[in-house]
Amino acid sequence: MKIGIIGGSGLDSIGNLVALHQKSVTTTYGEASAPVSFAKLAESEVIFLPRHGTTHSIPPHKINYRANISALHQLGVTHIISIAAVGGITEAMAPVKLVFPDQIIDYTYAREHTFFDGTDNKVEHIDFSYPYDAGLRDALAQSATALQLAHETTACYAATQGPRLETAAEIARMEKDGCDIVGMTGMPEAVLARELGIAYAHCAFVVNWAAGKGDGSVVSMAEIERNLVSGSEQVCNLLSTVLHKLT
Numbered sequence: 001m002k003i004g005i006i007g008g009s010g011l012d013s014i015g016n017l018v019a020l021h022q023k024s025v026t027t028t029y030g031e032a033s034a035p036v037s038f039a040k041l042a043e044s045e046v047i048f049l050p051r052h053g054t055t056h057s058i059p060p061h062k063i064n065y066r067a068n069i070s071a072l073h074q075l076g077v078t079h080i081i082s083i084a085a086v087g088g089i090t091e092a093m094a095p096v097k098l099v100f101p102d103q104i105i106d107y108t109y110a111r112e113h114t115f116f117d118g119t120d121n122k123v124e125h126i127d128f129s130y131p132y133d134a135g136l137r138d139a140l141a142q143s144a145t146a147l148q149l150a151h152e153t154t155a156c157y158a159a160t161q162g163p164r165l166e167t168a169a170e171i172a173r174m175e176k177d178g179c180d181i182v183g184m185t186g187m188p189e190a191v192l193a194r195e196l197g198i199a200y201a202h203c204a205f206v207v208n209w210a211a212g213k214g215d216g217s218v219v220s221m222a223e224i225e226r227n228l229v230s231g232s233e234q235v236c237n238l239l240s241t242v243l244h245k246l247t
Helices: 065-074 134-146 168-177 189-195 221-246
Strands: 003-007 017-023 036-041 044-050 079-088 103-106 156-159 181-183 199-209
Touching: 003 065, 003 221, 017 044, 036 221, 044 065, 044 221, 065 189, 079 134, 079 189, 079 221, 134 199, 134 221, 181 199, 189 199, 199 221
Parallel strands: 003 044, 003 079, 079 199, 103 156, 156 181
Antiparallel strands: 017 036, 036 044, 079 181
Protein backbone atom coordinates (compact mmCIF):
# COMPACT_ATOMS: atom_id res chain seq x y z
CA MET A 1 0.00 0.00 0.00
CA LYS A 2 1.36 3.41 -0.98
CA ILE A 3 -0.62 6.39 0.30
CA GLY A 4 -0.97 9.74 -1.39
CA ILE A 5 -2.42 12.82 0.29
CA ILE A 6 -3.85 15.70 -1.73
CA GLY A 7 -4.13 18.94 0.24
CA GLY A 8 -6.63 21.72 -0.47
CA SER A 9 -7.46 25.32 0.44
CA GLY A 10 -5.96 26.27 3.79
CA LEU A 11 -5.01 22.63 4.21
CA ASP A 12 -2.35 22.51 1.50
CA SER A 13 0.41 22.04 4.04
CA ILE A 14 0.49 19.66 6.98
CA GLY A 15 2.24 20.79 10.14
CA ASN A 16 3.64 17.43 11.24
CA LEU A 17 4.66 16.32 7.75
CA VAL A 18 8.42 15.82 7.43
CA ALA A 19 9.47 16.23 3.79
CA LEU A 20 12.33 13.96 2.77
CA HIS A 21 12.67 15.12 -0.84
CA GLN A 22 10.59 16.53 -3.69
CA LYS A 23 10.14 15.54 -7.29
CA SER A 24 8.53 17.29 -10.25
CA VAL A 25 6.39 14.86 -12.23
CA THR A 26 5.50 15.31 -15.88
CA THR A 27 2.70 13.19 -17.29
CA THR A 28 0.98 12.69 -20.62
CA TYR A 29 -1.45 15.37 -19.40
CA GLY A 30 1.17 17.90 -18.33
CA GLU A 31 2.80 18.70 -15.00
CA ALA A 32 1.17 18.17 -11.63
CA SER A 33 0.10 21.25 -9.64
CA ALA A 34 3.39 21.23 -7.74
CA PRO A 35 6.38 18.99 -7.08
CA VAL A 36 5.26 16.05 -4.97
CA SER A 37 6.81 15.60 -1.55
CA PHE A 38 8.06 12.21 -0.45
CA ALA A 39 7.53 12.57 3.26
CA LYS A 40 6.98 10.98 6.64
CA LEU A 41 3.92 11.56 8.77
CA ALA A 42 3.79 9.83 12.15
CA GLU A 43 6.56 7.50 10.96
CA SER A 44 4.50 6.49 7.92
CA GLU A 45 5.77 7.21 4.42
CA VAL A 46 3.40 9.23 2.23
CA ILE A 47 3.41 11.19 -1.00
CA PHE A 48 1.94 14.67 -0.62
CA LEU A 49 0.61 16.96 -3.36
CA PRO A 50 -0.96 20.42 -2.87
CA ARG A 51 -3.70 20.59 -5.52
CA HIS A 52 -3.65 24.41 -5.74
CA GLY A 53 0.14 24.61 -6.13
CA THR A 54 2.89 25.52 -3.68
CA THR A 55 1.72 29.13 -3.39
CA HIS A 56 -2.01 28.36 -3.63
CA SER A 57 -2.22 30.10 -6.99
CA ILE A 58 -4.29 27.63 -9.06
CA PRO A 59 -8.08 28.16 -8.84
CA PRO A 60 -10.36 25.11 -8.69
CA HIS A 61 -11.46 25.25 -12.33
CA LYS A 62 -7.87 25.56 -13.57
CA ILE A 63 -6.36 22.62 -11.69
CA ASN A 64 -4.92 19.97 -13.97
CA TYR A 65 -6.71 17.11 -12.23
CA ARG A 66 -5.66 14.56 -14.82
CA ALA A 67 -1.98 15.43 -14.38
CA ASN A 68 -2.29 15.29 -10.58
CA ILE A 69 -3.92 11.87 -10.44
CA SER A 70 -1.73 10.53 -13.24
CA ALA A 71 1.39 11.72 -11.41
CA LEU A 72 0.41 9.91 -8.23
CA HIS A 73 -0.40 6.80 -10.25
CA GLN A 74 3.02 6.94 -11.95
CA LEU A 75 4.64 7.04 -8.51
CA GLY A 76 2.81 3.88 -7.47
CA VAL A 77 0.19 5.42 -5.19
CA THR A 78 -2.57 2.90 -4.44
CA HIS A 79 -4.67 4.93 -1.97
CA ILE A 80 -5.48 8.65 -1.94
CA ILE A 81 -6.84 10.68 0.96
CA SER A 82 -8.16 13.98 -0.37
CA ILE A 83 -8.25 16.89 2.09
CA ALA A 84 -10.47 19.92 1.43
CA ALA A 85 -12.37 22.74 3.09
CA VAL A 86 -16.13 22.77 2.44
CA GLY A 87 -19.31 24.64 3.32
CA GLY A 88 -22.07 23.04 5.37
CA ILE A 89 -25.56 22.84 3.87
CA THR A 90 -27.67 20.58 6.07
CA GLU A 91 -28.11 20.99 9.82
CA ALA A 92 -25.66 18.27 10.86
CA MET A 93 -22.83 19.75 8.79
CA ALA A 94 -21.85 22.53 11.17
CA PRO A 95 -18.55 24.41 10.99
CA VAL A 96 -15.43 22.74 12.47
CA LYS A 97 -16.81 19.27 11.82
CA LEU A 98 -15.05 16.60 9.78
CA VAL A 99 -17.07 14.89 7.07
CA PHE A 100 -16.27 11.70 5.17
CA PRO A 101 -18.86 11.79 2.36
CA ASP A 102 -20.25 8.66 0.78
CA GLN A 103 -21.82 10.30 -2.31
CA ILE A 104 -21.19 13.17 -4.70
CA ILE A 105 -23.12 15.24 -7.24
CA ASP A 106 -21.11 16.97 -9.94
CA TYR A 107 -22.19 20.52 -10.86
CA THR A 108 -18.90 21.40 -12.56
CA TYR A 109 -18.50 21.99 -16.29
CA ALA A 110 -15.81 22.24 -18.99
CA ARG A 111 -13.24 20.37 -16.90
CA GLU A 112 -11.12 17.58 -18.36
CA HIS A 113 -12.96 14.90 -16.45
CA THR A 114 -11.79 11.56 -17.83
CA PHE A 115 -8.76 9.65 -19.07
CA PHE A 116 -11.07 7.88 -21.51
CA ASP A 117 -11.44 10.78 -23.92
CA GLY A 118 -11.61 8.70 -27.10
CA THR A 119 -8.06 9.39 -28.27
CA ASP A 120 -7.32 5.65 -28.31
CA ASN A 121 -10.49 4.97 -30.33
CA LYS A 122 -12.04 3.07 -27.45
CA VAL A 123 -15.12 3.78 -25.37
CA GLU A 124 -14.70 2.93 -21.68
CA HIS A 125 -17.36 2.99 -18.96
CA ILE A 126 -16.64 2.57 -15.25
CA ASP A 127 -18.99 1.91 -12.36
CA PHE A 128 -19.22 5.01 -10.16
CA SER A 129 -22.29 4.07 -8.10
CA TYR A 130 -20.35 4.48 -4.87
CA PRO A 131 -17.57 6.98 -5.57
CA TYR A 132 -15.51 6.63 -2.39
CA ASP A 133 -13.54 3.65 -1.12
CA ALA A 134 -15.36 2.05 1.82
CA GLY A 135 -12.19 0.80 3.52
CA LEU A 136 -10.54 4.22 3.51
CA ARG A 137 -13.73 5.90 4.74
CA ASP A 138 -14.00 3.38 7.58
CA ALA A 139 -10.38 3.97 8.59
CA LEU A 140 -10.96 7.74 8.66
CA ALA A 141 -14.15 7.38 10.70
CA GLN A 142 -12.59 4.98 13.19
CA SER A 143 -9.63 7.30 13.65
CA ALA A 144 -11.91 10.32 14.18
CA THR A 145 -13.87 8.34 16.77
CA ALA A 146 -10.69 7.32 18.58
CA LEU A 147 -9.61 10.98 18.71
CA GLN A 148 -13.10 12.10 19.77
CA LEU A 149 -13.36 14.44 16.80
CA ALA A 150 -16.83 15.53 15.72
CA HIS A 151 -17.51 13.95 12.35
CA GLU A 152 -20.14 12.67 9.93
CA THR A 153 -19.86 9.55 7.80
CA THR A 154 -22.94 9.92 5.63
CA ALA A 155 -23.07 12.95 3.37
CA CYS A 156 -23.44 13.95 -0.26
CA TYR A 157 -20.79 16.34 -1.57
CA ALA A 158 -21.88 19.00 -4.10
CA ALA A 159 -18.97 19.76 -6.43
CA THR A 160 -19.26 23.27 -7.88
CA GLN A 161 -17.24 25.12 -10.50
CA GLY A 162 -15.81 27.99 -8.45
CA PRO A 163 -13.87 30.05 -7.80
CA ARG A 164 -16.82 32.16 -6.67
CA LEU A 165 -18.92 30.97 -3.78
CA GLU A 166 -22.50 29.90 -4.42
CA THR A 167 -25.71 31.93 -4.23
CA ALA A 168 -28.28 31.18 -1.55
CA ALA A 169 -30.65 29.97 -4.29
CA GLU A 170 -28.03 27.58 -5.65
CA ILE A 171 -27.45 26.14 -2.18
CA ALA A 172 -31.22 25.73 -1.70
CA ARG A 173 -31.36 23.83 -4.99
CA MET A 174 -28.44 21.61 -3.95
CA GLU A 175 -30.13 20.82 -0.66
CA LYS A 176 -33.27 19.76 -2.57
CA ASP A 177 -31.00 17.59 -4.71
CA GLY A 178 -29.84 15.83 -1.54
CA CYS A 179 -26.48 17.53 -0.96
CA ASP A 180 -25.08 18.06 2.53
CA ILE A 181 -21.78 19.84 1.91
CA VAL A 182 -20.38 21.94 -0.92
CA GLY A 183 -16.86 22.27 -2.33
CA MET A 184 -15.07 23.02 -5.58
CA THR A 185 -12.47 20.27 -6.07
CA GLY A 186 -14.22 16.96 -5.42
CA MET A 187 -14.73 16.33 -9.13
CA PRO A 188 -13.24 15.17 -11.39
CA GLU A 189 -10.60 14.12 -8.85
CA ALA A 190 -12.68 11.23 -7.49
CA VAL A 191 -13.64 9.74 -10.84
CA LEU A 192 -10.12 10.02 -12.26
CA ALA A 193 -8.81 8.02 -9.30
CA ARG A 194 -11.50 5.40 -9.95
CA GLU A 195 -10.54 5.18 -13.63
CA LEU A 196 -6.95 4.35 -12.65
CA GLY A 197 -7.98 1.88 -9.94
CA ILE A 198 -6.78 4.02 -7.03
CA ALA A 199 -8.75 3.77 -3.77
CA TYR A 200 -9.95 7.30 -2.96
CA ALA A 201 -11.68 8.90 0.01
CA HIS A 202 -12.51 12.47 0.87
CA CYS A 203 -11.72 14.07 4.22
CA ALA A 204 -13.70 17.30 4.24
CA PHE A 205 -13.52 19.94 6.95
CA VAL A 206 -16.50 22.29 7.27
CA VAL A 207 -15.22 25.86 7.56
CA ASN A 208 -18.47 27.81 7.15
CA TRP A 209 -22.20 27.57 6.61
CA ALA A 210 -23.01 27.67 2.91
CA ALA A 211 -24.86 30.70 1.49
CA GLY A 212 -28.21 31.27 3.18
CA LYS A 213 -27.54 28.70 5.90
CA GLY A 214 -26.69 29.14 9.56
CA ASP A 215 -27.95 32.57 10.56
CA GLY A 216 -28.45 33.43 6.88
CA SER A 217 -25.78 36.13 6.82
CA VAL A 218 -23.19 36.44 4.06
CA VAL A 219 -20.23 34.09 4.09
CA SER A 220 -17.40 35.55 6.15
CA MET A 221 -13.87 34.96 4.87
CA ALA A 222 -12.56 35.89 8.32
CA GLU A 223 -14.65 33.08 9.82
CA ILE A 224 -13.35 30.65 7.21
CA GLU A 225 -9.75 31.58 7.99
CA ARG A 226 -10.33 31.17 11.74
CA ASN A 227 -11.90 27.77 11.27
CA LEU A 228 -9.11 26.65 8.97
CA VAL A 229 -6.65 27.07 11.83
CA SER A 230 -8.70 24.68 13.94
CA GLY A 231 -9.23 22.40 10.95
CA SER A 232 -5.53 22.13 10.19
CA GLU A 233 -4.80 20.83 13.68
CA GLN A 234 -7.65 18.33 13.57
CA VAL A 235 -6.68 17.06 10.14
CA CYS A 236 -3.03 16.65 11.19
CA ASN A 237 -4.04 14.58 14.20
CA LEU A 238 -6.49 12.55 12.14
CA LEU A 239 -3.96 11.77 9.41
CA SER A 240 -1.34 10.67 11.93
CA THR A 241 -3.82 8.23 13.44
CA VAL A 242 -5.28 6.90 10.22
CA LEU A 243 -1.85 6.32 8.65
CA HIS A 244 -0.81 4.31 11.69
CA LYS A 245 -3.96 2.23 11.25
CA LEU A 246 -3.44 1.71 7.52
CA THR A 247 0.26 0.98 7.60
